[in-house]
Amino acid sequence: MITRMPGAGEHHTPIMHLLTLLISLFVVQPLVEYWLHRFVHYLLVEYHIDHHRNWGNGKYWDYNGDWAVRCVVAYFAILGWYTAALMLLKYEIMHTVVHRWPGFKRMHRHHFLHHHNKSCNYSFSAIWPDRIFGTLAE
Numbered sequence: 001m002i003t004r005m006p007g008a009g010e011h012h013t014p015i016m017h018l019l020t021l022l023i024s025l026f027v028v029q030p031l032v033e034y035w036l037h038r039f040v041h042y043l044l045v046e047y048h049i050d051h052h053r054n055w056g057n058g059k060y061w062d063y064n065g066d067w068a069v070r071c072v073v074a075y076f077a078i079l080g081w082y083t084a085a086l087m088l089l090k091y092e093i094m095h096t097v098v099h100r101w102p103g104f105k106r107m108h109r110h111h112f113l114h115h116h117n118k119s120c121n122y123s124f125s126a127i128w129p130d131r132i133f134g135t136l137a138e
C-alpha cells in the first residue's frame with residue numbers, strides 16, 4: 001500500500017498552483033505538442049495526413065477546428081484531468097487560429113509552411129520547440 005507523507009500536497013499555495021499551470025501550458029504543452037505531431041508524421045497517421053490533404057493550399061484558411069479533439073478535451077475534463085484538458089484545448093484553439101487568422105502573423109506563417117513542407121515547423125503554439133530541435137523554417 002502506498003502511504004502519503006504526512007501533509008504531502010497540503011501546503012501548495014495558490015502561487016504554486018498557478019506556476020504549475022503556467023509551466024504545464026507554456027513549457028510542457030509545446031514540447032508534447034511538438035513531439036506528438038512529429039511522431040504522427042513519422043508514423044504517417046492517416047487522420048493527420050487527411051488534415052494536410054484537406055486544408056492545403058487555397059483551403060488552408062477554411063479549417064474550422066476538429067470536433068474529435070474537442071470531444072477528447074471534454075472527456076478529459078469529465079475525468080477531472082483539468083490540466084490535460086487545458087493543454088489539449090490550447091492546441092485545438094491554436095491550430096484553428098493559426099489557420100484562420102492571418103493577423104496572428106508569425107504563427108500563421110509558421111504552420112502554413114508546415115502544410116507545404118511536412119518536415120519542418122511541427123509546433124502549433126510556439127516557435128521555440130522547432131528552434132531547439134532544428135526543424136524551424138522561416
Ligand SMILES: [Zn+2]
Pocket residue numbers: 051055095099111115
Ligand atoms: Zn494544420
Ligand SMILES: [Zn+2]
Pocket residue numbers: 037041048052114118
Ligand atoms: Zn502536420
